[in-house]
Amino acid sequence: MEPIPMIKDKRSFVSTRNACKLCSPLGASVALKGIEGCVPVIHGSQGCATYIRRYMISHYKEPVDIASSNFSEETTIFGGVQNLKIALKNVINQYRPQAIGIATTCLSETIGEDVNLLLHQIKSELHEASWPALFSVSTPSYQGTHMDGFHATVFEVLKHFTLKMDKLDKINLFPGFVSPADIRHLKEICSDFGLDATVLPDYSTALDNPVWNHYHRIPQGGTPLNEVKTCGGAYASLELGAFCEVRQGGKSDGETVSPAMWLEKEHDVQRFASILPIGVNSCDAFFDKLQKLSGKALPEKYEDERGRLLDAYADGHKYVFGKKAVVYGEEDFVLGLCSFLDEIGIQVVVAASGANTGKLQQKIKEHCPVHADTIKVMSDADFEVINEISHDLKPDIIIGNSKGYYIARNLDIPMVRVGFPIHDRLGGQRILHLGYRGTQNLFDTIANALIDYKQSHSPIGYKYM
Template sequence: MATISKPISSTRNACKLCAPLGASLVFKGIEGCVPLIHGSQGCSTYIRRYMISHYKEPVDIASTNFSEEAAVFGGGQNFVTGINNIIKQYNPAVIGVASTCLSETIGEDVDALIRDYTGQNKHTPLFFNVSTPSYCGTHMNGFHQAAIAAVARFAKSGKTGSHINIFPGFVSPADIRYLKELCIDFKITATLFPDYSETLDNVHTREYQLVPSGGTTIAELEKTGSALATIEFGTVFNRGVKNSVGNSIASAGEWLLDKMSVANNQIGFPIGIDASDKFFNVLAGLTQSPMPEKHQKERGRLIDAYVDAHKYVFGKRAVIYGEEDFVIALAAFLHEIGMKPVLVASGAASGVLKSALDEIVGPGNDICIADGSDFATMREIMQELKPDIMIGNSKGYYIAREMKIPLVRAGFPIHDRFGASRIHHIGYRGTQELFDRIVNALIEYKQENSPVGYKYI
């Protein structure tokens, strides 16, 4: 296994996004919450642009709108003005505040700003804030920081109940709806957090909703501290990154285990049969009930599909890129179906990627790892690797086009295709859909590049 770690003087087309964007996703997964970015207007505009383009929903992200004066003398007055405007226009139940590079660099004390505001004003919304300077991580660090901050702010300890927590990480709205369906099938009450399955993929309404319906309620967040157990998807979380609540705590589930003794079950993203089996086994163990027949049949159909399509995928060389937890799950899935991940790339650099892949594929493999990478570096590496397919977000399209290989779009952001909110990734059903897309992309490539053009393949 080769790890690419050459000196980089500048990032050329980053394979990551900014930390406040990840925090904003968590804010959008809380009922009645309006995100506030404490920094320049450009930061909130950047976040809105990415989220609107991917989810195809209106996304309001407020900003304290730093000017040169605020950058020198502090943004306290901007903060007050911003909060007053949010309350006046949106009347939110919750305001989630994320700092930016600028407000962090000048040393803004957001905790103090919130205390001063709530001390001087009655009947204010609920507040919680998170430190998210982008020079200390990626959008996934911001996501997990915000998830930890929300649980730390709202969770209440109490007598252990029969409900569970499911913290799925950065998955699609369709994946979250699938998890809700699973909870119904297993007859279990669960708090899914964050839940942006409606706020970022809502039904059509005649009137514009200033604050979209849906999201994890504050009452549900309060109950996370008395849950029977937590299930959270991921391997990396915030490991390798110092955070505001203690470097040893890398996830919301770890915080609940440490502070409120809620048992925590960390499993990789359930993509593939083996990973999905682990997830369903945890669910079955917590509920003391077998897997429902519907899902047993979905598993069986997936196995049958693996057999049917083995001749199309075996030995194919793939490049996968995106968030670390996501690419680790994809690497395990590709290994399972007989494809060879030749390059695994991410803009993050937790230091966990190599050991995670060694555990999946075995040490001594020849996978090329590019963590802390950008797309220009990936492009250079791929010239020698000669892959058959790329799997990742839309930002890699120009490389796939240049190398004339198919790109299967998955993850975030997807700007050049429709329906990103409805892409399934997890469970037997999500794996089936992803597998079909990969197989068909390879078949289409062979068909389009054949001198005769197969009608039957």
């Protein structure tokens, strides 16, 4: 097949009908839930906080409290300092948090709210016996996706709390926007390599709790602020993802920098980067970095997991090879999945993301050597356009979050639910995507979805493969 360029928007309309992305404050809220004792406050309308709570509760199946400064028409005209003051006072009195992270919305950004100045004013007017740590992050949704909000929040937390200090025997791990199960697995891997790792953010417990004996207003878990303060003393940072950079100062034409890049520049912390380790090739590169960081050989259990995964590739090859897939979601997730599918012989016909960094197609070319030239890469994607293109390309399977289910239903093809959000199945927070173990889970799930489809559409109804 001839190479297919990135799809250009040639539609006769300009409106977005069903965007393949979520809002920036939502991503900020997920990251803030990964900070110990932190309560997110959305500086904007009540509807923004309600939308975020609804999405997070539906996916994680956990209680999620998101406070709001509750803008009204009057607030929009005269400013939100009084509303923010009331919100902070209520949160402090009811939750006694260690920290409060304030994320802005389209509304507060549009009227030009300077939240840092407002916080200074509020602290001078309110005389709390003990103020929690207060910080803000700029997350207008008209300027990006939930991933922009997520990464901006991680970056802001680092800048706000990290201290200058001598080098410590520890590393920083920035996992990106992955599942709680993925974060738990990454922590297990670091422990097996003997690495003392500060994981930022760490919502592996806060957004996937065990049963409580009594209710906790703030769920347990999260990265302790005292650990964040020592990130500048680490000897290395390991950053997962190729799209972690945020713009300095919030300017559209400003310099871009990722959390690990900032630590390397400001605190001389060596940066190691990897795409999400999904698939044998990406996992090999990831574990190689861990061996260099730790000075230790690959633990035997991961050698065994790798071997079992390769054996599964051979066992399931005839069921997956040559199949066509549509993949969508966050850019890092799409890149990791495309790299994995490329190595098992599945041809990705559409790789779509609601983000628009301009780097997705080039990264796919780097990591998908077999099918890169025939993948339709869609940035700033709309599910309705994905739906239209998918009808023409006739894929065998769709891989992504619940928002694209109707496309699979219209095409009558199987769907594998991964990533965020998963609203129509249980266990979205427990899906393991990363490492040899996570790749094994994905391979078995994809292969079995294809086998189930063939079996259920067979006129015979056979019982053996």
